[in-house]
Amino acid sequence: MYGAAVEVEDEVLRFHREAFVVDLHNDLLTKLVLRGGDLGKRHGAQAIYNPLAFDIDVPKLKEGGVDALGCLLFAGMGLMARRRFWKQLEEFDRLFDKHPELMRARSAADLRAAKASGRIALFLGIEGALAVEDDATALQKLADAGVRFFGICWNKTNKAGVSSFDKKNGGGLSTIGREIIGECNRLGIMVDVSHASKRTFWDLLDASKTPVFSSHSGCEALKNHPRNLDDEQLRAVGKQGGVVGIIFAANFLAGLFESTVETICDHLEHVVEVAGEDAVALGSDFDGFVPLPRGMRDVRDLPRITQILWKRGFGERRLKKLLGENFLRYFEQFN
Numbered sequence: 001m002y003g004a005a006v007e008v009e010d011e012v013l014r015f016h017r018e019a020f021v022v023d024l025h026n027d028l029l030t031k032l033v034l035r036g037g038d039l040g041k042r043h044g045a046q047a048i049y050n051p052l053a054f055d056i057d058v059p060k061l062k063e064g065g066v067d068a069l070g071c072l073l074f075a076g077m078g079l080m081a082r083r084r085f086w087k088q089l090e091e092f093d094r095l096f097d098k099h100p101e102l103m104r105a106r107s108a109a110d111l112r113a114a115k116a117s118g119r120i121a122l123f124l125g126i127e128g129a130l131a132v133e134d135d136a137t138a139l140q141k142l143a144d145a146g147v148r149f150f151g152i153c154w155n156k157t158n159k160a161g162v163s164s165f166d167k168k169n170g171g172g173l174s175t176i177g178r179e180i181i182g183e184c185n186r187l188g189i190m191v192d193v194s195h196a197s198k199r200t201f202w203d204l205l206d207a208s209k210t211p212v213f214s215s216h217s218g219c220e221a222l223k224n225h226p227r228n229l230d231d232e233q234l235r236a237v238g239k240q241g242g243v244v245g246i247i248f249a250a251n252f253l254a255g256l257f258e259s260t261v262e263t264i265c266d267h268l269e270h271v272v273e274v275a276g277e278d279a280v281a282l283g284s285d286f287d288g289f290v291p292l293p294r295g296m297r298d299v300r301d302l303p304r305i306t307q308i309l310w311k312r313g314f315g316e317r318r319l320k321k322l323l324g325e326n327f328l329r330y331f332e333q334f335n
């Protein structure tokens with residue numbers, strides 16, 4: 001399933017490595033809690049889809065020319081969810097002792113400092129309100145631990161807001177959800193609209209005093225999927241100065257067997273067409289237990305996106321924005 005290799009030309013690879021490359025969303029910390037492992041080791045691609053294989057490790061991050069990664073604390077599933085949530089934070093803290101190539105980041109300035117020193121910046125986000133839904137003040141503790149962005153729900157509706165997969169519930173952000181967003185604004189935490197139902201999405205835009213962003217979604221105009229954003233939503237995120245990180249999940253892009261790296265590029269281009277060149281970003285969902293499109297084996301293949309868009313005549317200026325500068329600009333407001 002990993003066929004459709006894309007040859008990356010030397011000139012494009014050089015450009016990609018110089019550009020600031022930020023990937024807004026991965027579930028590496030969940031995977032580390034579930035299976036353990038050494039990120040200093042290089043993990044090969046699997047012949048068939050293996051949800052427990054690592055899409056991300058330090059050697060592959062270098063090969064993929066990645067400068068910064070949004071790492072998620074996942075709070076959404078099972079009886080052990082709360083315990084696992086806090087364990088992910090411990091895993092995050094441990095990474096920096098084990099791997100001097102990685103740097104803990106809390107700001108756009110940290111992201112730039114990491115690149116300047118040849119390191120890869122890791123910054124924290126939360127996926128799902130579980131850890132804070134009974135107590136919005138818990139966000140203070142998480143902000144102190146370095147959390148910089150917050151998504152209200154995962155695939156299931158919680159006390160804070162309705163999920164995009166919830167067909168029965170037409171509701172949006174709850175009173176608790178509004179309180180949490182108020183806390184996010186107070187603490188300078190960015191609001192992530194991925195996974196929110198349509199109504200929750202519009203409520204988030206209304207409730208948040210700062211521009212919102214989407215860390216990992218696709219475009220509904222290209223593939224009708226509950227997790228994708230329609231054109232009106234894309235335009236709204238762009239208009240208020242946010243960014244949309246395009247997810248690489250094959251089933252969100254075109255279909256499990258139809259999606260390729262070209263399809264990722266179609267979604268990226270669609271964001272540019274609808275929301276403008278300042279609104280597009282990368283939000284792979286690597287290590288998120290999602291099947292990747294053909295040709296995207298793991299994080300080492302990110303330069304293939306640059307190659308395809310280069311060939312499509314995207315231009316260096318717009319490519320730099322898409323690869324990371326748009327997100328840096330957005331993040332800078334929260335320093």
Ligand SMILES: [Zn+2]
Nearest residue numbers: 127195216288
């Ligand atoms: Zn997700």
